[in-house]
Amino acid sequence: MAKWIWYYGDFELYHHRELSLSRVERGKGMPPFWKIYDCHRNAEFGKTVEIMKPERLRTVFDGIGYLTLDGERMRCDKEVTIPAGQHSLIFSVANAAGIPAVWAQGETFGTDETWLCGEGIRSAGNLSKFDTNAGAWDLCDPEERPSDYQLPAEPVEIKSVTPVEGGELIDFGKEVYARLTLEGADPGVPLTLVYGESIPEAMSEEHAVRSIKITPESGNVELKGAACRYVRVLGEQLPEKITAVCELLPLEKRGSFSSEDPQLTKIWNTCEYTLHLNSRLFYLDGIKRDGWVWSGDAYQSYLLNYYCHFDKDIIKRTTLALRGGDPIACHINTILDYSFFWFMGLRDYLGYTGDRSFICEVYDRAKTLMEYCMLREGPEGLVQGLDYDWTFIDWADMRKDGALCAEQMLYCAALESMGLCAEVAGHHEEAVQYAEKAAALRKKITELYWDEEAGAYLTTVVKGEPVKEVRRHQNILAVLLGFAAEDRGKRILANVLENEDIPPITTPYFKLYEMEALCRLGRTEEMISWVQAYWGGMLDLGATTFWEEFDPRMSGDEHLAMYGEPYDKSLCHAWAAGPIYLFGRYLLGAAPTGEGYSTFEVQPALNAGDFAGVVPTPRGDIKVEVKEGRCIVRTSLSGGVFIRGEERYPIIPDTENRF
């Protein structure tokens, strides 16, 4: 069965462009401030095909195009017959606004990712200049052009309809990404729809992020999808019937978690739903706002994915979308650290999935991005954002000037990732160079930023002088990225993480890393307590998905406000689904030690109550059950090691391993 093919990465660049430019707030389009790359406008696709007898070839273009058969240009808008024998087939395709793509089906062959793609090649040329393999997903329907791709949708029930002044309030009973259909509307009679993640938002036409006015031209109106739990419909004459579907990427819920504490179970399940809603073609930060792809947010979503849906494709799509095109105009999302997280995502991808082919496919793009990053190196080899780069790390009261410790640590991890990728992609010399550069930087960081007196890493070095400021961020990263050999780890725990004088982390974004650092330093119970308080707190307030931010000290509608607007807080935010990762990685305790779980460890939390769950891998599932401090592991995978303290035991496949 033939697939639609395009220039590798074009599908992602095009749909990323579409979503990036579709943010609308209170009726006005809001474009991102980083460069939006686009797909090609034209491309060629070629393959040498050998057939035993003549075949009829059916071709459909997304755009316009023609076929060059053995150097001879021909139209192929109707079926053409390819004679028996060996032939060079090259499709030239252009699309002024969408993705130049082709679907072609013969009897024994069809377009797929084994075809090559190129740009600006004389179509009579041979296949030698073609750049790379074409891009493809499993899009096989010639009637559905890749430019028009829409996520599938499933019906969603309306839980209640309540009359309100001037109309009615629809409640789906939970957060959804709803496409509404209005049936039996009065043509010519205006309607207003106010979407809300909360009732107060839906009740405020002025402040709701999304409120639209329409005047139906016919009785039936299909509206675009939007994030909401509630929709208030207003008008002189309401539609007879409103139905809705919820757009949802089909994902298998391979991972699971349940605890003797039902709230922890509910937290995991609500996290999974939150993540699922934010899993569209790419990982979004939030489905109501921004609805954009942010590299730091996406990096966390990848980690969650590995313990939940284990869907490689959304990670590949997101990675390609974030990388963008060439020449590179700015850091990913303009943020220095977000470029580094992109590389770290590749390292994790390789570790969890073992999919070397994707690493090879993106290697050239990774290399050019790394070259761009290296332009931020000062004479000492330390990176520092230029004045139009955004040195982010976190929304936090900390020095952002000079060469930040946290940026160096992330840069070091990015270089190490590139060392791995280069090796996988067959560039051994480059791999050695990256690795040596990373090792030198690692040594420098360890010496330059560590303050013996504070027993902690300092925030930054300004004009060669370390600044005596201690913050959690660089110390958390030190624990996670290997800058805290045993003694330093303990001191960081005491002097920073458990030191109330150090300003607390206030965002769920960095809180995930702080919790992970605590788990690494043996404070898993603290992580659980935090999860219970923070996520439990949201559940207590009726959350059906988790929020961009939560401060238990607030009350009422205060929880809904953000960025100076009363209802702008996203109530379905991907980075709020962190417990999926924390539970999978540190309660169930499974993680790969070889690429794609070729080898792996299971080191569950044995003093954190009773719980059970499944960790998905590319080779099958790992089932972990902890009860009264003992553990059962079931899996078909070989290569596993069970760890309890200093003890290590082999995990025997296809048996009940009791530890």
Next chain:
Amino acid sequence: MAKWIWYYGDFELYHHRELSLSRVERGKGMPPFWKIYDCHRNAEFGKTVEIMKPERLRTVFDGIGYLTLDGERMRCDKEVTIPAGQHSLIFSVANAAGIPAVWAQGETFGTDETWLCGEGIRSAGNLSKFDTNAGAWDLCDPEERPSDYQLPAEPVEIKSVTPVEGGELIDFGKEVYARLTLEGADPGVPLTLVYGESIPEAMSEEHAVRSIKITPESGNVELKGAACRYVRVLGEQLPEKITAVCELLPLEKRGSFSSEDPQLTKIWNTCEYTLHLNSRLFYLDGIKRDGWVWSGDAYQSYLLNYYCHFDKDIIKRTTLALRGGDPIACHINTILDYSFFWFMGLRDYLGYTGDRSFICEVYDRAKTLMEYCMLREGPEGLVQGLDYDWTFIDWADMRKDGALCAEQMLYCAALESMGLCAEVAGHHEEAVQYAEKAAALRKKITELYWDEEAGAYLTTVVKGEPVKEVRRHQNILAVLLGFAAEDRGKRILANVLENEDIPPITTPYFKLYEMEALCRLGRTEEMISWVQAYWGGMLDLGATTFWEEFDPRMSGDEHLAMYGEPYDKSLCHAWAAGPIYLFGRYLLGAAPTGEGYSTFEVQPALNAGDFAGVVPTPRGDIKVEVKEGRCIVRTSLSGGVFIRGEERYPIIPDTENRF
């Protein structure tokens, strides 16, 4: 008055994309085989503005956008008030399918090309990272978005309507680019329109390049523009009335030429009309087919322009469109020599217009294109097309393998142009490098390709060995590009140009260069004879514009055929307007010797009959009248020298200079 502004070059890239992808042949879209670049999808525009009192600012976006005023993001879809004082204004604009552009008008300031543009900059940032000045033309109407720009049109009279089977045949009496309006059409009744540059084409629905079927939805239908002299309209019920406008770039006919031979006068005027129809936003090859921008063709159009319309803007637009975006994927039109002509166009532009600012604006793009060209250098420093480059030179029976002499000469001229441009753009060291490289190449060409025995330049060197093939092309270029010091010029004339054993030039494209070479070598009468025979021959056959190709030996409809199709020959082709240049440059004899005619020469043909004409310059016109071997020159320009043989006389401004 505020102007629409965009990222420098975006207007050209976008509209070039549009026209490149709008070629339709017999109902099917035909995309180019070279890479189509696109404009930005988003960009920022910034300026520091100082105002004495508060001003109301009105803003319109092509796309969506917002304003960042002194680092504070704000909407500006309604009028906003800017307080008195100094302010940083930054507009962020995005456009998913068109040009991100902004028009903003205060009371004392507005958007124009003094604003800076950038990409991927945090909008709160300062102006330091902005790349360059914004692009702008004189588009000042906030209601007309740059993405929707259309050439103006003027009414065109229908000369006759003749009944034909099933409908009628409209004749405009001359070639036009017509937008038809059908009035009083029968809604629902299908109509067929067959466009023809000739009657036979209009009579052939099957073979006409453009034939469309429409079913009017209402009584009035406005059709897109198309090239034609005739339109056959077919249908059960014809529209009551058909009117048409002809799309035409407004151009002043500053140059002129008239001769005692009325046919030469008519040739010049028909050339001017041919060139004018092909002068759209960019110089097209032909208006019926391909309707594309080809660098070699455009280069000739520039030369014609300087002796006729002297419109800098179309040259700038065409130059930017041809250069395309980054990274460079292929040579311009995939043709090695066409990249070189692009640089030569810059040299001529500087010489004729003296406009240094444009050279500065495109210098970076020129440099990266030159870097791309240099990748074609072999170890000897000779360029050679890679297997996916098109080594064109001309449609001719000549060796195209190895390192072609003609390519080296063009490369040398391109390097010399870059030397000039670098100096103008303030890059002295680079200028020296280019000049030295060109000088070394010039020496090598002069030694390596000259064959003393043949008394001519050889076509190519294959694997270090000169191939004993003599063709006109490299010898013509030798004369034009300074590889034929006196003796060699004479030998080339005798051994090649006037040697019937050397295969003749068959395309009007290279014929222009051959004629120019003959003029340079003192054979102006041959040029005139040729023009009389070739262009006169087309006029004798009723041409209202000149053709892509003309072979006097053909008869009847044979003249209309090309590329295996009976009516595919373009009957309005820019490169057929060459006499404008030949007459201006070699009969009237005016040419700049300093940038922008700061100094110039007039060296008219004094033995070629009586004629008179005007040569436009950026500083005013030069009027030349030749009668009975004597010449009168009138101009307001200083710096002129009149040349007759070895004699040189100053031209006194504002008087009647009689020589």
